[in-house]
Amino acid sequence: MPTETPFSLVGIDHVVLLIDDMKAAxxxxxxxxxxxxxxxxxxxxxxxxxxxxxxxVLWDITHPGGRKAAPPISGGRNVDHICIATGPFDHQAMRAHLKSYGVEIHQEAFHGGARGMGYSFYIHDPFGNKLEIKGPAEYPDGRATVSTG
Incomplete structure (x- = not known):
């Protein structure tokens, strides 16, 4: 049985991503x-x-100050993806925006998250970190529904 904590949770403060090209990041x-x-x-x-x-947080492991954060040679990853919550968006406009930057959409999905059922685009940053760009919850009565193009 969980014990009561002496603090209350607010949300995610920050996420640290290891990169090797700050300009590209x-x-x-x-x-x-x-x-x-x-x-x-x-x-x-x-x-x-x-x-x-x-x-x-973007931490460049090629910089002398970031070398201590570099993963061991054996490699491996310890995070599957980061979900970035957004406001409503037009799906076709999102596709066009990502294409204009040469960013490939690896998956589109409609599923649950902290804010409810919503539409997501999965992409990768230039370092292979998987990002989920997730719109707000959409409800059967049409609230927060935007064009799915």
Whole structure:
């Protein structure tokens, strides 16, 4: 039986992604996703970008300050994907936007998430990190429904 914690959960504060090209990373997260500049730690080879009210931390493992974060040679991954919640979007406009940046859509799906059943696009950033771009919940009565093009 779970014990009561001395704190309350608010949500995800930040996620750290390991990258090896800061310029390409910032181009993707600013251009494709529309993230905004966050905190900068140049001595660590780290830039943070705002994704709504959460941060995505980009840590360059080729930078001397980021080498300690590099995964062991044996490799392996420890995160499948990050889901980025969005407001309503037109599905065809999303497809066109991603195509304009040369970003391949690996999957489209309609399934549950923290905000309910909604439509998602799965893509990868330039470093192979899988991102799910998930719209708001859509309900049978039409609330929050947008064009599925």
């Amino acid at each position: 910032l181009s993707f997260y600013y251009g494709v996703l529309g993230c905004q500049p966050g905190y900068s730690y140049p001595e660590l080879g780290m830039e943070q970008v705002w994704c709504g009210s959460s941060l995505i």
